[in-house]
Amino acid sequence: MDSLIERTIEFxxxxxAINLFGSYDExxxxxxxxxxxxxxxxxxxxxxxxLQEGVEKAESIIQHLKGIAVKGDLITxxxxxxxxxxxxxxxxxxxxxLVDYVCLTARGKQIKAKxxxxxxxxxxxxxxxxxxxxxxxxxGKTFLAVAMAVTAFRNKEVNRIILTxxxxxxxxxxxxxxxxxxxxxxxxxxxxxxxxxxxxxxxxYQKFLEKGMIEVxxxxxxxxxxxxxxxxILDEAQNTTPEQMKMFLTxxxxxxxxxxxxxxxxxxxxxxxxxxxxxxxKVLKGINGIEFVHLSDKDVVRHxxxxxxxxxxxxxxxxxxxxxxxxxxxxx
Numbered sequence: 001m002d003s004l005i006e007r008t009i010e011f012x013x014x015x016x017a018i019n020l021f022g023s024y025d026e027x028x029x030x031x032x033x034x035x036x037x038x039x040x041x042x043x044x045x046x047x048x049x050x051l052q053e054g055v056e057k058a059e060s061i062i063q064h065l066k067g068i069a070v071k072g073d074l075i076t077x078x079x080x081x082x083x084x085x086x087x088x089x090x091x092x093x094x095x096x097x098l099v100d101y102v103c104l105t106a107r108g109k110q111i112k113a114k115x116x117x118x119x120x121x122x123x124x125x126x127x128x129x130x131x132x133x134x135x136x137x138x139x140g141k142t143f144l145a146v147a148m149a150v151t152a153f154r155n156k157e158v159n160r161i162i163l164t165x166x167x168x169x170x171x172x173x174x175x176x177x178x179x180x181x182x183x184x185x186x187x188x189x190x191x192x193x194x195x196x197x198x199x200x201x202x203x204x205y206q207k208f209l210e211k212g213m214i215e216v217x218x219x220x221x222x223x224x225x226x227x228x229x230x231x232x233i234l235d236e237a238q239n240t241t242p243e244q245m246k247m248f249l250t251x252x253x254x255x256x257x258x259x260x261x262x263x264x265x266x267x268x269x270x271x272x273x274x275x276x277x278x279x280x281x282k283v284l285k286g287i288n289g290i291e292f293v294h295l296s297d298k299d300v301v302r303h304x305x306x307x308x309x310x311x312x313x314x315x316x317x318x319x320x321x322x323x324x325x326x327x328x329x330x331x332x
Contacts, residue, residue: 002051007059009046009066016069017041020062027065027080031058034084057087064095078301082115085298091116102144103151106201111147117299118144124291125259130252132237133261134277135295136310138302141261142235146195149231152257159213160230163192164248166219166239189216192235219244228253237262237277239269245276265313 011017021028021041028039037050037058048058061083068075086092097119101110113119118140124131125148133141149161167188193216196205208214219240234240234248237260252258262277269275284290297310 004049005052005055007048007055009048009059009062011044011046011066012070014044016066017044017046019069019075020046020065022075022077022080026077027075030077030080030084031061034058034088057092060092061087064092082298086116102147103154103199105199106204111144111199113144114140114301115299117293117295118301121293121295122148124293125257128289128291129256130249130258130290131260132277132281132290132292133259133295134264134281134292135299136263136265136297138300138306138310139295140299140301141263141295142191142233143195145233145235145259145261146192147199148259149233150196150199152231153213158229158231158255158257160227161196161208161214162227162230162232163189163196163214163216163235164219164222164233165189165192165235166237166244188218188236192216192233219248222248222251225251226253227251227256229255230257232256232258234258234260235262238264238267238275240276241269242274242276242279245280249280 011020031037032039035050035054035058037048037054039058039062040047040049046062048055048062050058061080064083065075065079068079083092083095086095094116097116098113101112102122103111105111113122117135121131121133121141122144125145133145135141146163149158149163152158153161165188196214196216200208205214209216219234230253232252237245239262240248248260249258260277260280264275264278267275267278281292285292297314300306300310
């Protein structure tokens with residue numbers, strides 16, 4: 001029978017240990033359940049007791065979380081669960097890559113890649129002129145793209161930021177919404193406004209908007225234009241047709257960078273319409289300067305239930321496919 005071992009981790013400040021334990025010790029409870037260990041606190045020390053493999057993984061996670069606490073950042077259940085997931089897959093050593101921040105918000109908050117998938121996405125945007133960020137809701141596709149756009153704009157790498165979306169109904173009809181065309185499409189563009197407000201601040205955003213250096217518009221407004229020295233983001237690209245996708249990609253001019261984001265599991269196009277995002281994944285595969293980054297439920301940075309919801313739907317869709325009867329099966 002394997003014997004229990006014990007490891008001790010010291011903290012310079014008691015509040016760092018309190019931050020790590022979380023409300024009602026919920027953070028360490030996640031680690032204890034995952035690796036069958038017991039984590040105890042005494043003043044500025046933490047003791048981990050259990051079998052060797054579990055203790056070593058738990059110790060490694062706590063050391064990484066200690067680094068977050070020392071920097072003054074709040075440790076969340078989401079941080080802990082992600083690190084537990086990486087430790088279980090023996091990938092925790094890669095967490096050290098998640099150190100650089102993308103930019104600062106108007107309030108001085110650092111925007112960082114929070115997962116390895118997000119880090120790959122940010123690196124792809126830095127190193128390519130056209131990047132496709134494909135993945136489920138909550139993975140930060142749009143927000144990180146906007147952060148990268150603001151960074152390029154602040155560094156004078158581009159002269160304009162252009163954010164666009166196809167105005168496709170998700171169970172609603174544009175004609176029934178009140179107001180003129182701009183009023184009708186504004187609800188579809190609201191997530192883009194919100195990201196810019198948070199990063200730039202409403203006053204700065206409004207100033208650059210009035211100067212024409214920031215543009216938020218429906219995809220239809222892009223037709224017939226050539227967009228030079230711009231950082232262009234096409235959001236909700238799964239709702240473009242192949243023709244719209246081609247039109248958008250051929251607008252990109254000299255000195256420009258483009259990020260196209262979408263979730264191929266959330267297509268709102270009519271049943272007889274093909275998704276331009278699905279098609280472009282085949283058409284542009286393997287072209288230098290273009291990179292496709294696929295994010296997964298592991299990269300979800302919203303409420304922890306979002307990750308569970310995505311997994312549940314994936315399982316449901318998979319099981320539903322199994323339930324389809326074989327056309328060759330004879331009926332009794």
